[in-house]
Structures are given as C-alpha cells and as structure tokens.
Amino acid sequence: MASEPESHATEPVNIPVWCVGHKIADQNLQIDDAIVEAEGNAGYDMITGSITNSRFHKRVLRTLAQAASEKRLQVHLDPLTADDVNLHPGPHISGVIAVTSSWIEVESPDPLYAHVSKQVLDMELAYAAFCGLGHVVVGGPKTRQNIAEYAQAISAALSHSTYMQLLIQLPIDDWVGDREALTTNLLYDPLSAWDAWNTIRTICRYSAQLTIALEIPPTLPDPAVIQRWFAEPLRMLLIPSHTFCPNSKGFPVLSKFHQALLTKYMRLRPTPHILLTETDIQPVIRNPGHSSNVRHEPLAYLIYIRHQQKTQPAQSIVEKFGSGYQDYLQAPLQPLADNLESITYEVFEKDPVKYNQYEKAIKLALDDRKLGEEIVVAVVGAGRGPLVTRALRAAELSGRSIKMVAVEKNPNAYIHLLRQNRLIWNNRVTVIKSDMRAWKPDFQVDIMISELLGSFADNELSPECLDGVQRVLNPNGGVMIPQSYSAHLTPIMSPKIYADIASRKSDPDAFETPYVVMLQALDNLAENDHIEKVWGFHHPVPNNILGEAASMGGGFVGLSDGGNDHNLRNSKTTFKVPRRGVVHGLAGYFESVLYGDVELSTRPDTIDQKSKDMISWFPIFFPLKTPLYVPDKSEVDVSMWRQSSERKVWYEWIVEGFVRTGSRRFRLGSSDLHSSKKNGCLM
C-alpha cells in the first residue's frame, strides 16, 4: 500500500520528469502571470483556465431562451468581448492549459443547442489559438449516443488550428451506471468510452492534433481496459481528489492499482501530464482521528504525486537501451546488399546476453566432439569479430583444439579483423575476405557459426546466405550455429504507428514495408496475448534439396527462376480475439535454437526464459493500409508468405476478420494483399 510521503530520506538518482498541473475550479478566475507564478511556487508545473466565464454562459442562455421562444432552429451568437474571457496573451500562457466550457454539447439532439454549442466551441478554440495556447482540454461526448455528430464538430474544430492540440476528456470505461456496482450493471460496457474515442479519431483521420485527457476514477476497470488506453495517445491523466483515499495518518494516497496505472501510463512517450482536479473540495471519506497531522489540504495531493514521481521503479535494461526508440519506425537492415558501418556493429556488440548465449552454444557443440582432434570452427560474416572472441573462449573452456576461421565480405571490417587478430587473438585466426557464398577453402568446416538473423528470423536472408556456404560444411557431422530459427506473429492494435505511417503521404509503399520498431504503445488483440509460430528454417539443409537448387544456377548470385523455392514459406493462422479492437498490423518476433538447449528469443512471452535482457533486436511490424475493426468474440485470420524471385526475398500478408455463428464463420472484412516486393531484401 502507499507509503507516507514525508518518510523518504534519500532520493533515487534518475527521477523521471512528470508535469503535474492544477485544475482551477473557479470558472471566473482571470488567469494572469501572478496566478501562474503563485501556482508554480506551490509546486505545480501548469494550471488550467476556463476560456470563457459564467457571464458569457448567462448571455448564451438568454440567447437560447429567446430563440427557443421563437421556435427557431438556429441563432447567431454575438462575438466574444473582453468581459467574457479569463485568458489573454502573454508569457505566462506557456504554463496554462485551456479548458472549453463544460456546458457545451455539440452533439445535442436539440438542434438549437447543438448549433449554439458548435459556435461556442469554435469561438473558444479560435480565441485560445489566438492567445497562443498549445493544449486545450475539450469535454468529450456526454453519452455514448451521437458520437458521429460529436466527431464531426471536432473535425471542423481541428481545421481551425494547425498546431494546437485538442485533448478530448473521456471516462476510462463508460458513462453509465453506478461505479460501485459495475459488475451487476447490465448496461455497463467497459470498452464503451474507448469505442467512442476510436470512432472520433477514425472520423478525424487519426489527426496528430487529437489526443486524450483520461479521467482516472476511484474504481478502476479490468486490466484489459487499462492496457487498451495504453495504446492510445494519452496526453493527460485527470485525477480528481476523490480518486485518492486517506492513509492511516489522514493523508491522501492512491491504491496500489492506481499506483501501478500511474507507473504504466507515465512511461508512455510523450509522457502524459497529470492534472489534479477538485483539490479544493473537502474529501467525502476522511479518517477523523488524524486531523491534527493534516497539512494544508489542497496541496496534499500534489505532494503525494511528487512522492510517487520520486519513487518510481528503475527502468529495465531493455527500457534503458530502447529509450527514445519507442514506436520509432526503422527500415530493416540490408546487410547483404550494403556494407555496415563500424558504429552499427558496435551497437550490436553491446548486447552481452546474445554473445553469452553464442559462447554457451559453441561450447556445447565443441563438447559434443571427440577430445584431441582438431576441429575447424568458422565464423561466416564475422563483422568486427565478437563471435571469434567467444569461439576462442569456448574452445579454451571446452579444452578442445580448434582451427579458427573468420570470413567477412565487408573490406573495412576485414581490415579491423586483421588488426584484432594481431592485437587480441595472437594470430590464431585465419581471416578470409570473401562473400561467404563465394568462399572456396581447401578444407571443410566442422562448426559453422553465423549471426545473420533479423527481427523476423529470416528477413535478412540468413537462409539464402547459409545455403550458399553449406558446400564448405563437413558432410560428416558438420553443424551450424544457429541450428534453426523460426518466425512468430500476432495481430496488434497500434494507432500511434498507424498514424505515423499514414502521414508518409509521399511514400506510396509506406504500408507495404515491414518496419523494425521497439513496440510500446500497443494492445495485443489475440486471446491471452497469443503469438503464433508461422514457419522455421533448419541448417544444414538436406543435400538433395540444396543440390537441386544449385543445379538451377543457384549458389552465389544469379539464382535461376525457382532456384530458391525451397526457402519459400507460407502460413495461415486463426487468432481468437475476445475483445473488440482495431487491427493495425502484425507484430513479428523470432526464436532460434543456437545449439542444443541454448536459445534466443524476442517473443515477449519467452524472452525472459530463453534470453532475458537481450537487446539486439526490436520486433518487426507489418502494417495494414486500412485498419480492420473486429468486434467482441471475433476471429482474425493472418496469411503470410515468404516470397522469392531470383534476385530478392519479400513478404506478403493478408488479414481477415470473421465472426462465428453456430458452425459457420462469416467474413467481416479483409485487408488488401500487402507486399514488400518493391522493398524486398536483395540477395
């Protein structure tokens, strides 16, 4: 449970930056530099201000009453005057977030009220933009009816400003019902508010200006709902004072569930703002015995939040490494077609887990050999040599005598390898400059080691490269490390990534490209976050298959048509989807057996068991051009192909949505056929 704010002594070194604000309750308070400064001195980073005041509200009500008495459906409001507003331009405005009038209801079924509400919204937003405000909190729809009408008004409002962000204020689950009796409330639909948001942002075309101010209530919904919002652009968390509860000394604290929610959401990037609301209201539930200990009440909430800020758990290794890369899209490497730069190798070499696993695997492979005989060990695609170092160490640990060979095509890395051999390896290594597929040694290799895997296992052409060098492997007991690898997929909701790709209007192939990306703001749609293995590759390949491919001109370059057919793959998987959502694309991972029981994994559900803290690979993402909405209890079929011509390798993918009625499945929709052929990996 929550600890007492004053009890901590030393502060941790890396305190995250949290921007905490105060919602001004007084609808008529003039927001000037004095008030902003006073609130800053109290410890707040920002305050809110109502754009218009109650005087303006009264004027609008009079106009409405007059128009209603004339049975009119429209009436035109007079412009705002200086007496109607609380805000004005000035340097203090950077510490202010504007709030639109709470009585606005653009989606009202009353046409007169809706018409007037739209005028007020437009006037308020236009004035806020004039004042230079960067963020405006806009009241969300009042019910789950009339969402399209609300969205249409917001879409029009967005067009008034090209940079101001609109934060749509939304409940976390639903508008209806008694929160204390949610489980018995038949009308309660925990994804109702999310559904409304999804409709609003779909209608507004995933506008980057449209974000969320989420209300955090005393009773939190199912964790699946909390995860759902994690995938969305949360720009602000609204925490009213009644969401807090008093601790034994009467100080307001948050439940452990609320603390966990804060920890989760506050790791999103950009970090959401926290807005404390109703802090001036006496809390309903108090702990009467401890009133003598209570500090100045309105600030107690802020003090508690600051305490939380200072006591956040430390980041994991993967989080630290990935900092700044969250949801940032990269094109996969083309190491076969391009020569990598030293800095790229260096980044990969920083991963201790991966190379430790390789060392273990090499040692196991050596242990399986007879003692005494000289074992030929080759690293093909040696880069700057990290696997050479590990292989030499494994040989020492295993007590085996080895002939160590390093093969590298990149001429600059080759120079580096020669230097390493002199400085570190005592010239024990035979360094060869060659594309592995063209390498023709006068000996055979017993243990062939490579690190050619991409985020989706085979996407950087490991199968094709290893096919090309298998000639060199000793046919009697020669082994390859890795021995096998497989590609894994799951459908995900990732609106942030979708919006990013959709904004790349100048690139016609933006949705036909798999991206390497450290996925963060996502929601898994599959039941139990299921990830499916779609296909795998084993090495060495049976000789009859490889022999036929070679006879068709395969081997190095210029594979004839069909010569790479044994490396084609296809797969179809049905994922059960318990909760409605939007498929924005497929998250891809891999697993690999290096040797024996030594494995690598990037799957979130197996990485901790197989290769905890491994950082070398981010997941891969296969996007959908048109997001596919699927209802509760639906099924998503994912078809995926690994395709090849004689020149390159690429992927194709189709996603379909179904519902089951009795024994029949009915298709609800299907994506286009997506193909990365134009951006395929060149051999």
Added chain:
Amino acid sequence: MASEPESHATEPVNIPVWCVGHKIADQNLQIDDAIVEAEGNAGYDMITGSITNSRFHKRVLRTLAQAASEKRLQVHLDPLTADDVNLHPGPHISGVIAVTSSWIEVESPDPLYAHVSKQVLDMELAYAAFCGLGHVVVGGPKTRQNIAEYAQAISAALSHSTYMQLLIQLPIDDWVGDREALTTNLLYDPLSAWDAWNTIRTICRYSAQLTIALEIPPTLPDPAVIQRWFAEPLRMLLIPSHTFCPNSKGFPVLSKFHQALLTKYMRLRPTPHILLTETDIQPVIRNPGHSSNVRHEPLAYLIYIRHQQKTQPAQSIVEKFGSGYQDYLQAPLQPLADNLESITYEVFEKDPVKYNQYEKAIKLALDDRKLGEEIVVAVVGAGRGPLVTRALRAAELSGRSIKMVAVEKNPNAYIHLLRQNRLIWNNRVTVIKSDMRAWKPDFQVDIMISELLGSFADNELSPECLDGVQRVLNPNGGVMIPQSYSAHLTPIMSPKIYADIASRKSDPDAFETPYVVMLQALDNLAENDHIEKVWGFHHPVPNNILGEAASMGGGFVGLSDGGNDHNLRNSKTTFKVPRRGVVHGLAGYFESVLYGDVELSTRPDTIDQKSKDMISWFPIFFPLKTPLYVPDKSEVDVSMWRQSSERKVWYEWIVEGFVRTGSRRFRLGSSDLHSSKKNGCLM
C-alpha cells in the same frame, strides 16, 4: 414461357450487340485460324481454347508423383514446350478467349500441389499474354475455404500482365449442396460465391483487370443474389447446355427467369459475353415425342440465344437518353459561379416531362388567382427561356392576364432571350439582365418561377439564390414555384464507381466530391430498397428568418459569418441492411413540389408516379474513401450535413455500421468524415 425460335417473322430495328461464344470441349484441340473461321461460320463470335493440353497435364502429374515420393514441398516444373500448348500467335487470336487448366488449384491445402499450381498458372498466363490474348477465363476457388490463398495467387498473376483481363469463373451462389433442394440445405449460403469474389477483388485492390465469368445454373437463386452480381464487373455469362430446357417441339429454350436474367445482365456496359458450354453433350432431360423436329443439336442453343437477342424489349426513354452515361462520373454544375454554354441549356430543354410539369404547376398557380387582375409572373434564371414559353402558354390556358418578366445573369443567354422575345414571344416579355440576388425592380412579383434544383435538390444553391430574390416577391400572397424540395439518400454498393474514383490517384479530393452519375451497376443495401428523405426547403422563407440573415450582411454577396445559418441542415438515418454487403457510398435523389399536387421526383420508387420519363437529372453519389463491409442483419447509420460559410456551401457525410445484440447496438466500423468543402458550391 419461351417461344419457338423459328416462329418470328420481322426483326425489330435496334438489335443489341451480343457477343456469343462457344466453349471448346476438347482439351487438346489446336486453336488455329481454320477452327476460328469454322466456328464463325456457324454463328459464334468467339471460341475458347485451353492454353495447355492433356500431355502437359500428364507431365505435371508425373513430376508431382515423383516429388511426393521424395516428400518434398516444392518442385520446379520444366518450361512449356510447343507440344504442351493449343494456342499460338496469329490474326485468329482476336476471336479466341483462353482458358486456364481446370486442374489448377493454387489454394490447395497440399503445399506441393499449391506450389505447382501457381507455377502452372503463371506459365499459362505468361504464354497467353505472349500470344496476344485479351481475356483469359481462370477457374475460381474450388471451395469457399482458402479464399485468401487463392486471391494472393491471383494478385501475383495480375502483376504479370498490364492489360490482359482475368475472368474469374464463379458459381452464382454457392459451391455446396444439391441445387434441387437449396431451400432445405442448411449449409447453403446464397451470397457465398459473391463473398468469395468480394474478398478476392478487395485483396487485389479492385484491379480493373479482374472481372467475372459467372456460371448460370438451371436453378436460379433469390432475385437479391441476381441483383448483387448486377453491381459487379460481369464480363462473361457461362451458360451450360443443361441450363436450357426443351420446349414442346424439343428445342432447347430458357425459362422466363433465365430470360429475365439475360435481359438484365445484357444491359450492363460493357455488355457481358455469353459463352455456351457443353453444347456437344446430349442433354439429360429430353422431350421424346418430338425428336424428328430437332435440328443439328449443338447449334440449337446458339440459335435460341440469337433469337433472344433479336427479341429484347425496347429501351426506355431514360435508358436511351442515358446511353453511354451509365456509371460515368461528372462533377455537379456550378451554375452560380460559372456561365453555362448554350449546349448545356439545350440538353436540359430536351426533357418534355419536366417542362410539362412546370406548365401544369404555373397554370394551377394562376388558376388560384382572381380573374381579371394583372398577375406579375417572373422566371428568375431564365436561361434560354423554356419556362417563359411555358408560363405564357399556361396564362393562355388559364385565361389570366400576366406581366411576364425574365431575369437572367448570363450575358450570352440574355442576348438569346431578347431574340426569342422578338421572334417567338411577340415582345410580351420584360427581359432583364441581372443576377437575381441583385435585381431591384420597381414592382413586386406574384408568381416567381425558378429551375435551380440540382441532383440533390439544394446542391446548386437554390435556397441561397431564392433567399436573395425573395425581396421582390409580393408579401401578400406571392408564391414561388417550386414551393418546396427535399433531398433523399440511401446507402449503396457500387464497386464499379468505387474503382473509378480510387483510380484517380492524382486527385487528393477524389473521395471528397459528390458526383452526378447515372447509376446503373449498383445494389441497394437498405431493406426494401428504402430511400430516406433527409431534409427539405420551403419557399418563401418566413420573413423574420430572412430579415435576420440580411441584417448580418446577407442578401447578395459577402454574407457575414452565420448569415446563411438558416440554410444549414443535418440529418441522421438508420438503414436496416438485411444482407451483407459493402457500402461504397450514398445515392442521392430529390423530390420537389412545384405547386399544389404537381411534383418532380428522381427517386427510383416515386419517379414513375410523380414525373415518369423525366431525364433532366441523374442521381448524385457521395463516395466513401474506404468501403465499409456490413454483415447480414446489420444497420447502417448515415449522418449528413449541409454546411455553409459566407462564401460557399458544401456537404459532409459519415457512414457507420452496427449490429444489434439484444437491446444494445455495437459499432462495427465507421467511415472518415468526408467533406466537399474544398469543392464546395460557390455563392
């Protein structure tokens, strides 16, 4: 029932062009110029030819057996040789449609068979393209499973040829079941084949090269299914001999349902080809008594089809007028911003129905006046004067004395009006050159006539124009013709129009534009083809509303912000959708009360009653950027807005799909907010 082919004597003048072909049953027949000529002499317009022969099939089966015995998942076929094919290039090829091998199964769950099938498909299509064939009939998926796999292979095949059309052969309703007992077959799903087609063309992105060869079985499905295919690119109707039944003399004829289907489908543009199949097979059902009358059997089917061709019902007036305009998209007129050319007026004046209705309405309005008094009648926006002529005639018929005024802003039409006045109207007309909104006469008008309606009633700014001229109307009993008009909508499936708009890649607003279009290839999605009235306008407008608009700077030009708010409209309608389908957009129509009970309508369900054969307006179409798939028994919500700034008028629209579970509706998807603001109608 069908009549006997030989009995007709005189042929109707306008025989439609039907292209009828013969499917060659022999899989090994070499298709050369002699055979094409012989079939042409027999009366066929084209023949089919298998691309490869049974020798090739046997070779493939041998390769498959060998690979299967080696437990392989892939095998590479040797290239086609001259001995494998039935086709070769030459002038005769223009009379040939190629057919791919029937044993191909690219979607087979057996990976080896699928892999080989894809190779065969690619080889056959590549060879057909080399031979210069324009159309290839490709066997459709063998079952309703594995549609995505089939579509992926077709998508790849499409990329091999940029102009050759692929005709996917499909059953009309379903693959399963005994056709004689369809109603009792629980697995039977009449939209199953359509659903497969919809998935294939969605995955293939509505490629213009992808069309349908539809099988016409002896037992036809529900009319709704027949209508569904009418909306699709039917390029060929495959009629096997067993679809015919013998008449009393033993000749093969088609049932009246089949005849109606032919009449319907053969009016599509481009006109589908008819392919007669299995004509060499002895029909199963015969009428034994009449065998002495039977002609050379294989040609009897062709003779019957030619008879049908010659006895097609004549085209309606609207069909004749619209010939060539089916599904052709036009931007709506901007008569207020642009001056029309004489030819445009002439097209409109060709409509006898519309002007007859106006004449009736004017006479009724005059009849309602006292005899003897001089009635001021003005045509505002007189164009070349057709309404002036009708008003003068109505006055004669009514026995009223009128002062006839014609107001026109187009300086060129004004000249024409002056000439008409001298030549035809005996100088009885006061011709005034003025924008009606600026016209300031020294008299008042008793009957003000205009023809400003667009396809969606108010979309050419009739409300704004008439607001601007209402000042001139006699406040004591002055009337306007039309007295009122309303806009009407329904959601439709129109893949042909969608594909056309989607191909306009250079126009970023292609999906934000309402189009005027003679809708033909469509399917109404709403239950009972329901069309909903969304809003209306009445003239004259109550003076207090118009007075306020004028006080805000309204009237002519430079309406201030809000000055046109009384002409804003919005509407939301829920349409029940009984059968699954794809919403591609909204079809819009109008109705107008000219005067009393004299009306105009373009609604398909009321035009015959209100203004039969009126041809002046095609419907309007509001597109959706992303087609919205809706399942059986769903609901479609259409929200529509008429928006206005001080400079222009435009529409916004949103379409949402829902299913109902108990008392709750669940959203399945929603469109973007579409807005024609950029292409709005200028005032």
